[in-house]
């Protein structure tokens with residue numbers, strides 16, 4: 001027994017689970033190597049954006065109060081605009097999370113009588129209340145903004161006929177979610193998002209195409225803004241914060257749309273001019289700088305998990321060999337006990353709060369109880385190793401993150417160990 005395996009054993013991983021994991025990992029060497037090319041590209045893309053915009057030490061100082069003339073804040077927005085190849089960006093700690101960023105982008109760019117269309121099926125759970133799909137106080141529906149939806153076809157393809165029918169004079173904004181969220185549909189590649197946007201614009205040229213980019217940043221060398229998206233929106237406690245951003249959201253896109261977002265976030269007339277950053281700029285820059293390598297670690301973890309659970313006979317999305325367009329791995333465990341055990345294992349692997357046991361609970365914005373495993377340095381950060389599962393059919397867990405592959409690997413083996421310990425699976429015959 002080598003030292004590493006001994007250490008694994010002292011941290012709860014049996015020889016049987018370890019050996020099984022290593023057998024799977026051995027098959028993934030080429031796959032892991034291929035991801036590196038994307039990491040190299042994105043690392044240089046981020047570096048170039050920082051150099052081209054002349055990021056300097058002065059960018060890391062704190063502003064307070066109104067936050068007028070916050071050089072670091074303004075330059076960070078230019079850096080984001082360069083990374084996403086857009087005219088402008090709004091990147092702020094006052095944007096509290098991804099849902100807030102999306103709600104902001106939608107509300108800022110629609111008016112009573114306008115319609116929002118999702119041509120890719122139901123949006124992320126928390127957006128149901130933002131839009132008013134589930135009735136909710138303060139929803140866009142209360143302001144007279146309507147919503148239409150066209151589901152994906154059974155094979156995951158776009159339903160072009162019905163999308164065409166759903167676009168009319170009221171259609172102001174089309175929202176496209178890149179990642180699967182809490183669904184088991186495939187994530188959309190940037191290429192497919194580009195096809196969809198071209199189709200939508202061929203029917204109505206001036207419709208605003210917004211992409212919910214959560215979990216997708218830096219997984220490919222292109223972003224949706226490279227293929228025609230007018231706005232891309234995401235959370236800084238996911239991919240682009242690189243694990244270091246303590247809070248925040250971003251919207252990058254066309255200058256006129258970003259200006260509307262700024263007026264909505266602060267106030268008409270004030271827009272981007274206000275918003276103190278209280279000393280966190282350094283973390284936002286450094287997190288963005290690390291983001292490509294952190295995303296690589298998370299992707300390798302997701303691929304490792306997919307191959308482990310696929311080998312054990314569970315349905316996994318994406319499957320063990322298909323190409324990746326976000327960092328989320330769905331594993332359908334099929335039972336509430338399986339979901340709980342998986343999350344217990346992930347929690348036990350955390351650097352923070354590894355001694356606590358997660359339980360299913362009602363969460364704001366979600367319609368079923370959700371169990372969440374996260375022992376994160378930044379509360380709720382899901383670029384850090386985390387797993388969550390709504391306690392409803394088909395009893396799938398959504399696993400994501402890992403600031404390092406080494407940690408993700410240990411976490412996945414812990415989840416497996418917990419399923420073995422609870423006799424929910426056996427490793428014989430594998």
Ligand SMILES: *Cc1c(COP(=O)(O)O)cnc(C)c1O
Pocket residue numbers: 097098099100124126177178179180181212214215235
């Ligand atoms: C996480 C996520 C959101 C919401 O972000 P929060 O920061 O949790 O509010 C929206 N859409 C998708 C696809 C997501 O993954």
